[in-house]
Amino acid sequence: MTAAIPARIAAVLAGVVLTASSGAIAIEASDREAVRVCADANLLPFSNERLEGFENEIARLIGEDLQRPVTYFWWPQTIGFVRNTLRARQCDLVMGTASGEELMQNTNPYYRTVYALVYRKASGLTARTLGDPSLKEARIGIVEKTPAASLMRRYGLTRMEPYQLNTDTRAGNPARDAIEDVAKGRTDAAVIWGRSPAITRRSSRSRWSSCRWCRNRRPRGCSSTSPWASGPTNRSGSTG
Template identity: 40%
Template structure:
């Protein structure tokens, strides 16, 4: 009997210990879907919740039965450190998810991708490019025409490498990729400069190209998605990011990515995002 009592006591202690461990590991109850965002980064996010990521967050919040709140910080240097990883002593993290990060981004625990886009050429009519429907069409255009173009691009982007590879460096008009001005936004290259004729074309990330070309009513701008080629990667898969160690939260978000895929695709289409498939990737065989 004594041995039975000891065994029962050990079993009780084990059960209590296991329950305590489960309680310690259980994530706190969420009161809101707390999103880390850039306050001025259309088409992705802004303080008026008008961006792609804002709209997807609303879909997720509704599915979770939670209000959506935002913690804003300019998406320049140290964005993750100042948002998703930011925590003062005795306080909670201010936000729990970044709605858009490149697949493979190692500063966060990355979810499965939810779309693939690619860099795109955007051009104004009447510049000798009206026939261009693909990147190959552009490169086959008369070199005398290409040599006269002013092509806007962000420095250190695949666009600059592409122009260099094809002997068009002199046609490039570089823009600073990191700007300290909080009022600056990536789409200015299209909405301000291309629209008024300061440049004739631009090569920018697809969501930026599609959204701002659609927003410019005159002139009517053409968007040409570009395929990656040896030495130049244009296409990238986009995912979401959570903190490392939050496995259950990541799995929950991945479940939403899958179950809400039709709504996500509809939002991307509404924003003019050129969503592409793997055929735009570099061929390895």
């Protein structure tokens, strides 16, 4: 897999990209001296300006394979991200997006993930799935417009505390805010993307000594989620 990803992207960086629309062929020549990546500077575990995210590492490996340096154009991943990055020709690659994203031309997915159910140990909750009766009256935080919202509706959980998805990550992080509200007792639980609790715990370990979360890579994991997939994208075919 590590050899396949750079090979697909090399055609965009060093070759000629052909796109067909209404019978016409547009030719975009690209001969870059660097691997130009657009990313969010404050969105761990994906990326940050210290290059600590796993998408930063993937970009580094691609640059190493192509024998070119990696440069970044930073922009918050919120409304207008594609318009202000790929479409504005600020870069050639975005390292990850949800499978089926129509604004960019993406590769095959390279990982699947699930959501986690997070609650305090002292809360009295013992839920291992979202179908647990103990969650019926619980106030549960979710990031709006994510799979968590669909899961809540599927299990008839209506007491939701929404956190805005489209926000400037330089000022705040909705997943982190939802988890920290659980830790502080402002909400009873949260349904959050699986890696977010681990990232938050590392950044505020003492606060998390009284909290627990459960997740599983299988579709029937404790958070009862359906997985979603992600993979790199490039500018060819970008429309928004």
